[in-house]
Amino acid sequence: MTNRTGNTTTTERQLIRKMPANWWLKKPAYLRYMIREMTCLFVGGYAMFLLMLAARLDKPEAFADLLASPLAIALQWIALPMAIYHSVTWFNLTPKVLVIWRGEDKLPGFLIAGAHYAGWLAVSAGLIYFAMSGGTDG
Amino acid sequence: MGSSDSTCLSHDILIVGGGGAGLRAAIAIGEENPDLTVGVISKIYPMRSHTVSAEGGAAAVIQSSDSHDHHCYDTISGADWLADQDAVETFVEEAPRELLQLEHWGCPWSRNPDGTVAVRPFGGMKIERTWYASDKTGFHMLHSLFQTAIQYDNVTRYDEWFATKLLIEDGRCQGVAAVELGTGQVRAIGGKGVIMTTGGAGRIFPFTTNAAVKTGDGMALAYRAGVALKDMEFVQYHPTGLPGTGILITEASRGEGGVLLNKNGERYLANYDLGEAVDVNDERHPVKRTMELGPRDRLSQAFELERQKGNTLQGEYGDYVHLDLRHIGEKKINKKLPFVRELCQNYVGIDPVHELIPVRPVIHYMMGGIDTDLQAATSLPGLFAAGECACVSINGANRLGSNSLTELLVFGARAARSAVRFAEQNSTINKQAITAQATQEQTRIREQFFQPGKGTETIASIRVDLNRALEQGAGIYRTEESLQTACDQVRELKERYKSVELADHSLTFNTELIAVLELGSLLDVAEAVTHSALQRRESRGSHQRSDHAERDDEQFLKHSLAYQTDGNPRIEYSDVSITRWPPGDRVYGSK
Amino acid sequence: MAASESQTATETMKLEVFRFLPDEGELPNFQTYEVPYRDDWVVLDALNYIKDEIDGTLSYRWSCRMGVCGSCGMMVNGEPKLTCSAFLRDYYPNQIKVEPLNYFPVIRDLIINMDQFIDKLGEVKTWLIPAEEKSVDEGEYLQTPAQLAKYKQYTMCINCMLCYSACPVFGQHPDFLGPAAIALGQRYNLDSRDGGADERADVLFSNEGIWECTFVGECSEVCPKNVDPAGAIQMAKVTATNDWFKGLLMPKGKKKSGGDQ
Numbered sequence: 001m002t003n004r005t006g007n008t009t010t011t012e013r014q015l016i017r018k019m020p021a022n023w024w025l026k027k028p029a030y031l032r033y034m035i036r037e038m039t040c041l042f043v044g045g046y047a048m049f050l051l052m053l054a055a056r057l058d059k060p061e062a063f064a065d066l067l068a069s070p071l072a073i074a075l076q077w078i079a080l081p082m083a084i085y086h087s088v089t090w091f092n093l094t095p096k097v098l099v100i101w102r103g104e105d106k107l108p109g110f111l112i113a114g115a116h117y118a119g120w121l122a123v124s125a126g127l128i129y130f131a132m133s134g135g136t137d138g
Numbered sequence: 139m140g141s142s143d144s145t146c147l148s149h150d151i152l153i154v155g156g157g158g159a160g161l162r163a164a165i166a167i168g169e170e171n172p173d174l175t176v177g178v179i180s181k182i183y184p185m186r187s188h189t190v191s192a193e194g195g196a197a198a199v200i201q202s203s204d205s206h207d208h209h210c211y212d213t214i215s216g217a218d219w220l221a222d223q224d225a226v227e228t229f230v231e232e233a234p235r236e237l238l239q240l241e242h243w244g245c246p247w248s249r250n251p252d253g254t255v256a257v258r259p260f261g262g263m264k265i266e267r268t269w270y271a272s273d274k275t276g277f278h279m280l281h282s283l284f285q286t287a288i289q290y291d292n293v294t295r296y297d298e299w300f301a302t303k304l305l306i307e308d309g310r311c312q313g314v315a316a317v318e319l320g321t322g323q324v325r326a327i328g329g330k331g332v333i334m335t336t337g338g339a340g341r342i343f344p345f346t347t348n349a350a351v352k353t354g355d356g357m358a359l360a361y362r363a364g365v366a367l368k369d370m371e372f373v374q375y376h377p378t379g380l381p382g383t384g385i386l387i388t389e390a391s392r393g394e395g396g397v398l399l400n401k402n403g404e405r406y407l408a409n410y411d412l413g414e415a416v417d418v419n420d421e422r423h424p425v426k427r428t429m430e431l432g433p434r435d436r437l438s439q440a441f442e443l444e445r446q447k448g449n450t451l452q453g454e455y456g457d458y459v460h461l462d463l464r465h466i467g468e469k470k471i472n473k474k475l476p477f478v479r480e481l482c483q484n485y486v487g488i489d490p491v492h493e494l495i496p497v498r499p500v501i502h503y504m505m506g507g508i509d510t511d512l513q514a515a516t517s518l519p520g521l522f523a524a525g526e527c528a529c530v531s532i533n534g535a536n537r538l539g540s541n542s543l544t545e546l547l548v549f550g551a552r553a554a555r556s557a558v559r560f561a562e563q564n565s566t567i568n569k570q571a572i573t574a575q576a577t578q579e580q581t582r583i584r585e586q587f588f589q590p591g592k593g594t595e596t597i598a599s600i601r602v603d604l605n606r607a608l609e610q611g612a613g614i615y616r617t618e619e620s621l622q623t624a625c626d627q628v629r630e631l632k633e634r635y636k637s638v639e640l641a642d643h644s645l646t647f648n649t650e651l652i653a654v655l656e657l658g659s660l661l662d663v664a665e666a667v668t669h670s671a672l673q674r675r676e677s678r679g680s681h682q683r684s685d686h687a688e689r690d691d692e693q694f695l696k697h698s699l700a701y702q703t704d705g706n707p708r709i710e711y712s713d714v715s716i717t718r719w720p721p722g723d724r725v726y727g728s729k
Numbered sequence: 730m731a732a733s734e735s736q737t738a739t740e741t742m743k744l745e746v747f748r749f750l751p752d753e754g755e756l757p758n759f760q761t762y763e764v765p766y767r768d769d770w771v772v773l774d775a776l777n778y779i780k781d782e783i784d785g786t787l788s789y790r791w792s793c794r795m796g797v798c799g800s801c802g803m804m805v806n807g808e809p810k811l812t813c814s815a816f817l818r819d820y821y822p823n824q825i826k827v828e829p830l831n832y833f834p835v836i837r838d839l840i841i842n843m844d845q846f847i848d849k850l851g852e853v854k855t856w857l858i859p860a861e862e863k864s865v866d867e868g869e870y871l872q873t874p875a876q877l878a879k880y881k882q883y884t885m886c887i888n889c890m891l892c893y894s895a896c897p898v899f900g901q902h903p904d905f906l907g908p909a910a911i912a913l914g915q916r917y918n919l920d921s922r923d924g925g926a927d928e929r930a931d932v933l934f935s936n937e938g939i940w941e942c943t944f945v946g947e948c949s950e951v952c953p954k955n956v957d958p959a960g961a962i963q964m965a966k967v968t969a970t971n972d973w974f975k976g977l978l979m980p981k982g983k984k985k986s987g988g989d990q
Contacts, residue, residue: 002288002851006296009320013751014834014842019900033945096960104878185888186798241869244857246884253871277797285855349793385795484814598781641785644752647837649788
């Protein structure tokens with residue numbers, strides 16, 4: 001139930017411009033977006049790696065071997081910056097998804113993103129503390 | 139030009155112009171009788187229409203402290219008693235319902251803390267009654283109307299079609315000939331009732347708030363068809379436009395407390411019989427109907443007199459004064475005047491929170507237009523008009539700020555109702571005859587503009603000369619001599635127009651063709667403006683004659699009616715309707 | 730045009746302008762024009778200069794020249810811009826390349842076909858569907874400033890189409906509803922007076938609606954009116970997800986989407 005159009009122009013004579021395959025190289029923002037999307041492969045890869053480690057929890061030697069294998073070390077070196085890039089880009093976008101109103105004003109974006117960063121730091125610090133203290137026990 | 143299609147398009151009601159008035163009319167028909175088909179012809183996409191640029195607000199009585207009589211009096215005294223008082227009373231009475239209706243259609247009106255609609259004061263108002271959507275009222279109104287209109291499937295939109303001629307058969311308007319920009323075809327589009335809502339013609343002047351599309355096309359179509367253009371000499375200067383671009387700085391900036399300063403930093407309006415300057419920090423400021431909240435004509439004239447005294451500043455784009463909003467503060471400016479701030483930052487590179495805004499009077503609105511009665515009907519059966527292209531008249535010699543947005547709703551809806559009644563009684567369209575007329579129109583356009591080698595003139599040169607003629611001859615202050623010169627120049631330009639040749643002979647989206655047709659409209663409107671002004675030997679509202687400085691009710695408490703002839707237009711006069719407010723002095727500021 | 734004749738321009742700059750004339754059967758090409766340089770001119774002023782003084786056949790749309798009518802969007806050096814707000818001084822002395830907005834069919838020169846967008850508005854139902862019927866005679870729907878603030882940002886869309894030409898998803902899938910149409914749908918969904926969210930859900934929360942969006946985010950970057958369509962879409966995704974879970978947990982109690990979040 002909407003308006004009709006009286007226009008008789010057809011698209012036949014119009015120029016349709018194809019999007020170039022390398023469109024994502026045309027603008028730095030697009031490239032950053034593609035990298036952001038790509039980083040999920042490494043985040044996923046690292047998750048697989050964690051699962052493999054988990055499967056070896058009852059076999060300390062196999063666990064250590066896997067952790068120390070050159071491939072695993074390489075993966076961790078690559079996955080770390082990728083995961084950081086992934087987290088930072090997504091955390092920076094959180095104000096768009098999560099909007100908190102206080103009367104007529106939005107809570108400023110930096111507070112929303114800041115809260116995520118703070119949470120990230122707190123969890124990381126907690127994990128490090130756990131890992132370090134766990135280390136002295138064992 | 140290709141061959142015209144033999145099939146005739148037709149609708150029950152045809153609306154020419156897709157701005158506020160046209161869309162309001164379209165919705166009114168959709169609401170009133172969904173069985174009727176409606177065609178909306180617009181030379182641009184409807185949401186691009188100039189209604190979009192209106193900033194400050196729309197007037198209607200809503201506060202209990204206000205009254206219809208107050209609104210009537212403000213409008214009539216603002217109009218220097220040239221408004222038809224029966225029309226004003228009807229307008230004032232129907233105004234609140236129209237704005238409420240728009241609220242029900244989703245218009246994001248600014249609100250009071252309790253959720254009711256908020257109002258602000260405007261120039262020439264006893265009591266604040268201007269509804270607003272921050273400072274983009276016209277934008278929000280137009281988009282609300284457009285988005286509401288989309289849902290009606292009895293409406294056919296002809297987006298980017300340009301009407302070139304009214305098609306008259308059996309003494310009644312039965313449609314228009316229009317060129318479809320996309321294909322270059324001229325087609326007949328029939329309508330049992332035809333409504334003109336094509337807006338004003340500010341582009342006859344060089345320095346205007348008006349968008350490029352404001353070329354008076356509907357006025358010219360009616361004028362050529364023998365309908366009178368009424369009160370065309372009354373052209374409103376808005377006191378605060380940005381020098382150079384002519385971009386409007388809304389009156390709401392003064393409604394919110396902004397003040398005008400000359401080069402010495404003085405609030406010079408105090409010297410022009412507009413009341414006393416109350417300190418900006420005094421809680422009484424801004425005092426209504428006083429100083430910066432005086433009517434637009436008086437403020438623009440004060441600028442001109444101040445300029446003659448040498449008290450204005452000189453800039454690259456002419457003389458200017460300052461609009462000072464600094465005391466309003468960042469928070470309130472962001473909330474109530476965000477667009478003003480954005481425009482100043484983008485186009486002047488200054489921030490009104492901390493700096494003074496350079497402003498000068500700028501052509502803004504045509505009080506005159508197609509002569510209509512209270513039912514929006516013209517003298518040509520089947521033709522109706524509403525909005526700025528029409529003259530009912532509620533605006534008289536000077537329109538009160540924020541009446542125009544309301545006017546296009548009230549009279550857009552009234553025109554729709556009238557056209558529906560007319561269409562019920564006149565149910566036939568002579569399709570064969572109007573199709574033949576459209577074919578002739580196509581031939582005329584091709585022969586006039588697409589003959590290689592005949593042209594010696596360019597569109598731009600004629601337009602620039604026309605703009606100069608109007609600015610020099612028919613500006614804020616006019617004389618017999620200046621107007622006579624302008625009349626002669628317009629006559630010459632109309633001759634030169636016959637020798638325009640286009641560089642573009644293409645059928646697909648030929649914007650040069652549209653530009654030359656628009657130029658034709660401008661020339662006809664300019665002719666009516668200059669001749670009506672020449673004949674009115676008095677000063678009233680926006681029409682100030684240095685050689686006839688007083689208002690002359692005996693001779694000129696009358697509407698002028700300009701009729702096109704082969705030579706100069708014939709100017710006739712008609713009575714002004716006076717109901718309860720006999721002509722009196724316009725008093726602004728305390729006695 | 731802003732030009733006053735008092736100032737004579739001695740400096741010039743070059744504009745490389747996309748041309749496409751279907752009547753001539755020519756392939757699209759670029760034409761270079763030399764225009765006077767003025768520091769207060771915008772790209773639109775330069776185009777108007779070309780049209781008036783050099784080449785009357787150049788076709789483009791414009792009207793208000795104050796950034797509110799939405800007509801004059803074009804690609805300026807590869808970026809979608811309102812040409813009435815893109816100043817020459819930001820490019821001078823380099824050449825400026827002007828093209829029609831990306832991803833839309835070109836009718837001629839710098840003029841794109843945007844009819845599909847208005848059809849999309851119709852599909853989304855971008856009009857107020859009242860939550861409760863109330864006659865006009867009963868007065869306005871009450872709406873507090875805080876309720877107004879929740880959707881006001883999305884009413885600011887001028888339909889200029891810059892967001893579409895920044896959206897690679899739209900570039901690949903022209904049927905994608907796209908940033909502006911979705912933001913306008915959200916505008917009504919978030920309006921306290923509106924109760925039409927369920928009616929809009931089928932179109933808005935479809936694969937050609939919000940789920941097509943991969944959050945490139947450039948739509949919000951290029952928006953001249955800070956509408957933030959990317960934000961609107963992501964918020965709609967949250968709402969749609971919540972609705973889906975609610976529907977899963979309470980299949981019969983599934984009601985009220987969008988309105989409050």
